[in-house]
Amino acid sequence: MQTFISPIGFNTTSVTRSLLEHGIDSEDTVQLIRPATETNDNRATEAVEDVKRLLQEIEPKIVVHTESIPHNDFEDAVMTCSNLLRTADGEVVVSLSGGARDVLLPLTVATMAHEAAITTTLGYSDIDGQVREFGLPSVSTMPSKGALETLRVVADANSSVTLPELSDNLEAVKSTITRHVSSLEDAGYVTSWIKERNKHVSITLSGRLCIAVV
Known part of the structure; x- marks a missing residue:
């Protein structure tokens, strides 16, 4: 129905x-x-x-x-x-x-x-x-300061970025980046997939709008 x-x-x-x-x-x-x-x-x-x-x-x-x-x-x-x-x-x-x-x-x-x-x-x-x-963007959840910094780096990537690249760019340990990406993905701000044993991350429309309003 x-x-x-x-x-x-x-x-x-x-x-x-x-x-x-x-x-x-x-x-x-x-x-x-x-x-x-x-x-x-x-x-x-x-x-x-x-x-x-x-x-x-x-x-x-x-x-x-x-x-x-x-x-x-x-x-x-x-x-x-x-x-x-x-x-x-x-x-x-x-x-x-x-x-x-x-x-x-x-x-x-x-x-x-x-x-x-x-x-x-x-x-x-x-x-x-x-x-x-079409899909609707969602910006109802504001990320933490650290997750927002991670989101900005993902946004600056041409298409996608890997977890090791995020870790190097932000000078943070992989476990911290993994936690940030997980929370961002739960909020619908990024999407991720595994390719050649690396986790790739790209920003969604919701993620771009989130950056625009904070």
Whole structure:
């Protein structure tokens, strides 16, 4: 079972393409989010109905809900999106495409905050019309001073660096470097692999963002 969460505006393409390419099942739930403030323009309501009709033609039992997000209080909007993500059933799939910016930005912030609970994040390209899956960065854990120094050295490497190279560069014993790398890997800031009996380490997007914010 999946819960698919997506903003929706006047154009349904980003929603329907993401849903159909990712795949839906009769037990899934689709949560469409839109600004709470209504206008006299009926296109938003018509877009929701169009999505419902299309999905129920494919899977008659699929459940489609609409959630209104407050647009004039950013913190309230983020927390409303956070609650949707926190209470979603099954695997959580989020589409960060389409809809009003008043909804998309709070949803993006909430999605990053709940990164560990999100199964899949999708993005629809306005440039080439493709739906792509991407991983979310996480910077919720700040490394220790020593681990941060290790992370900076890894970041300076062209592609990857070995544990002996880190030890030489930082003038630290291998056991200390191993401990730093282990904590950084647990936080998602680096990735490592064994090649020719040496452990190689490279930085992730989360690691680059961590350096950028400290």
